[in-house]
Amino acid sequence: MDPLLNFTGKVAVITGAAQGFGKLLAQELAKRGAKLVVSDINEQGVHQMADEIAATGAEIIAMKCDVSKSDDCKAMVDAAIEEFGRVDIGVNNAGIAHEFMPLHDIDEAILDHQFAINVKGVQFGMRYQIQQMLKQGEGAILNVSSMAGIGGAPRGSAYSMAKHAVIGLTKTGAVEYGRSNIRINAICPFFTLTAMVTNFADKEMQGKMGRNAPMNRLGEPKEIVAMMLMILSPANTYMTGQCIAIDGGVSAA
Numbered sequence: 001m002d003p004l005l006n007f008t009g010k011v012a013v014i015t016g017a018a019q020g021f022g023k024l025l026a027q028e029l030a031k032r033g034a035k036l037v038v039s040d041i042n043e044q045g046v047h048q049m050a051d052e053i054a055a056t057g058a059e060i061i062a063m064k065c066d067v068s069k070s071d072d073c074k075a076m077v078d079a080a081i082e083e084f085g086r087v088d089i090g091v092n093n094a095g096i097a098h099e100f101m102p103l104h105d106i107d108e109a110i111l112d113h114q115f116a117i118n119v120k121g122v123q124f125g126m127r128y129q130i131q132q133m134l135k136q137g138e139g140a141i142l143n144v145s146s147m148a149g150i151g152g153a154p155r156g157s158a159y160s161m162a163k164h165a166v167i168g169l170t171k172t173g174a175v176e177y178g179r180s181n182i183r184i185n186a187i188c189p190f191f192t193l194t195a196m197v198t199n200f201a202d203k204e205m206q207g208k209m210g211r212n213a214p215m216n217r218l219g220e221p222k223e224i225v226a227m228m229l230m231i232l233s234p235a236n237t238y239m240t241g242q243c244i245a246i247d248g249g250v251s252a253a
């Protein structure tokens with residue numbers, strides 16, 4: 001195996017892993033030797049995907065974790081320590097979108113829901129991952145922000161607020177824990193063809209959305225996960241505090 005992507009023996013915890021980026025990342029890390037704790041609010045879904053990965057011979061445990069609950073995030077990290085003795089990689093991926101609507105229609109309930117999952121959920125994950133990584137003297141955290149975390153997202157203002165906050169958490173964490181050898185980065189994908197997008201956009205709408213990108217198309221989940229693997233690579237040892245756009249050129253235009 002190419003040493004750049006050799007995760008043999010690395011212990012990773014991933015939130016929101018029942019489907020989409022989280023599931024694909026778990027499959028790719030398992031193929032490359034990682035031991036996994038996968039979690040999701042969708043308990044049945046996460047157990048099903050973990051069973052599929054376990055059938056390939058990988059070491060994996062699945063559990064329900066609602067990232068908006070601090071205790072659930074603690075339990076996820078505790079499970080990794082109990083089962084595998086450490087946490088090398090924390091991926092705070094769970095997130096939700098909201099219905100597109102103008103900023104002046106966004107009410108407090110939408111804001112609270114966005115912040116509970118997309119912001120507090122990331123902080124809770126980081127908190128317990130970092131507590132363990134400090135004991136180990138090393139670790140790598142990857143938060144999933146969005147292009148909506150870098151620029152404005154018309155009709156997605158609450159999501160954009162929340163994803164900007166993830167970037168604040170990522171950069172602050174990188175500065176606070178650089179000396180402790182804990183790398184903290186984020187990815188900022190443009191619209192990508194997971195259920196989050198295909199649930200609301202049919203092929204015609206996907207085509208229209210894709211025309212906003214210089215590459216004239218939306219992202220494929222495997223293209224996002226390839227970059228997640230590279231950022232988490234055990235060979236990627238000097239990069240921290242970065243929020244990397246994976247966007248078909250949108251941010252360059």
Ligand code: NAI
Pocket residue numbers: 015016017018019020021022039040041042065066067068093094095096097117144145146147188189190191192193194195196197
């Ligand atoms: P997805 O909808 O396929 O997967 C999200 C997963 O998170 C689901 O399995 C869901 O059950 C889980 N989840 C939802 N609420 C949760 C909670 N409270 N606790 C734990 N798990 C919960 O979506 P996708 O695309 O894989 O999204 C992953 C991340 O990527 C999210 O943070 C999303 O905001 C972000 N993202 C997605 C983009 C896209 O176009 N697909 C673009 C930019 C960012």
